[in-house]
Amino acid sequence: MTKGHAGKIAVISGAASGIGQAMAVRLAEDGVDIAIADLQPADETVRRITALGRRAISRSCDVSDPQDVQRFADHILRELGRCDILINNAGFFKTRKFEDLTIADWRRTMAVNLDSMFLMTQAFIGGMRERKWGRIVNVASNSLGSVSPNHVDYIASKGGVVGFTRALASEMGVDGITVNAISPGLTRTPGTLEGQFRPRGLPIEQAFDVVSQAQAIKRHQTPDDLVGVVSFLTSDDAAFMSGQTLIVDGGLVRV
Ligand SMILES: NC(=O)c1ccc[n+]([C@@H]2O[C@H](COP(=O)([O-])OP(=O)(O)OC[C@H]3O[C@@H](n4cnc5c(N)ncnc54)[C@H](O)[C@@H]3O)[C@@H](O)[C@H]2O)c1
Known part of the structure; x- marks a missing residue:
């Protein structure tokens, strides 16, 4: 049983797919109702959440657009x-x-990966301040600390996410709001598998094999590898932890 989740409401961006979908389902298992902002329909996520007996609302929203947010x-x-x-x-x-x-x-890239965090946080922070309780988790990336050519815009935006997380945490702690980030490693999601994404300059399946061999835990990372950490960070057990970035990447050995 997680502490502090029952009856809470979470807003998750990008939960139609991949990592966001897995996080939404896990928080629903923890007793949380879920609202999803995504460009694409999140029917499958909504179906899985309602099957768990929780409420789910999904609405089309471009989180980089101030009016949409x-x-x-x-x-x-x-x-x-x-x-x-x-x-x-x-x-x-x-x-x-x-x-x-x-x-x-x-x-x-900056608008979708970084402006979105500013806009969504400004839209929802007021109520958290009033109730003196809130949990914000931002998704960064372990590519900040690894060799990853041809992703300068992406990595710069994720560096911004880590800075945003630390700076915001120092303004929010006074009102019982924690702000942390999670940095996933290369993870099997529609985003990595269905695009023209070439981590380390390699075709995607080869990249998964190479990266997983460099990890302490030698298998491909999946979205479910990230859900325990988001459950913890959003619970009462993590009430004294803020401004941190947790790297969840199977213990990748950096050379
Ligand atoms: N998969 C990985 O290897 C990996 C590694 C490190 C970090 N991340 C980060 O994890 C997060 C999720 O990635 P994923 O792999 O699950 O990707 P994904 O493409 O499978 O899912 C991303 C979701 O975000 C939605 N989205 C994109 N732009 C949007 C916008 N402007 N407004 C609203 N919704 C939008 C998409 O429609 C999609 O449903 C991203 O921030 C990504 O940078 C992923």
């Missing part, structure tokens, strides 16, 4: 009354040589 927040606060837990997970990654990146590419 405001509309989403108004709707969720009207329907569910509040947001106790905010998981800023939505993000995207593309493999592009630095010289091929345009300023428009750069700005889109």
Whole structure:
């Protein structure tokens, strides 16, 4: 039994797919009702949450767009009354040589991966402050600490996520709100498997094999490897932990 989850409401971005979907289902198992902001329909996630007896609302929202986020927040606060837990997970990654990146590419990456966290947090922080309880978890990436060519925009945005997490934590602790980040390693999700993503310059399946051999735990990482940490960070057990970035990547050995 997790402490402090029963009856809480979580907002999770990007929970139609991959890591966000697994986190949403786990928090529902912990007793949390879930609101999802995603560009694509989250029917499968909603189905899995309602099968667990929890409430789930999904609404189309581009989390990089200030007006879309405001509309989403108004709707969720009207329907569910509040947001106790905010998981800023939505993000995207593309493999592009630095010289091929345009300023428009750069700005889109920053908007989706970093502006989104600013916008979503501003939209929901007021209620957490009033109730003197809140949990914010931002999804960063272990690529910050590894050799990962052709992802400069992505890694720069995730560096921003870690800085945002630390700085925000220092303003929120006074009101019982913790802010932490999780840095996953290379994880099997639609985002990694269905795109033109080439970590370490390798085709994706080869990249999974190479990366997993460099990990202490020698298997491919899946979204379910991340859910225990998000459950802990959003529980009462983690009430004294804030501003941290937890790396969950199978103990990747960095050279
Ligand atoms: N999979 C990995 O190897 C890995 C590793 C480290 C970090 N991450 C991070 O984990 C998070 C989730 O990644 P994933 O692998 O599950 O990806 P995914 O592509 O499978 O899922 C991402 C979800 O975010 C949604 N999304 C994208 N842009 C959006 C926007 N502007 N507004 C609303 N929703 C949007 C997508 O529709 C999708 O449902 C991302 O922040 C990613 O950077 C992933």
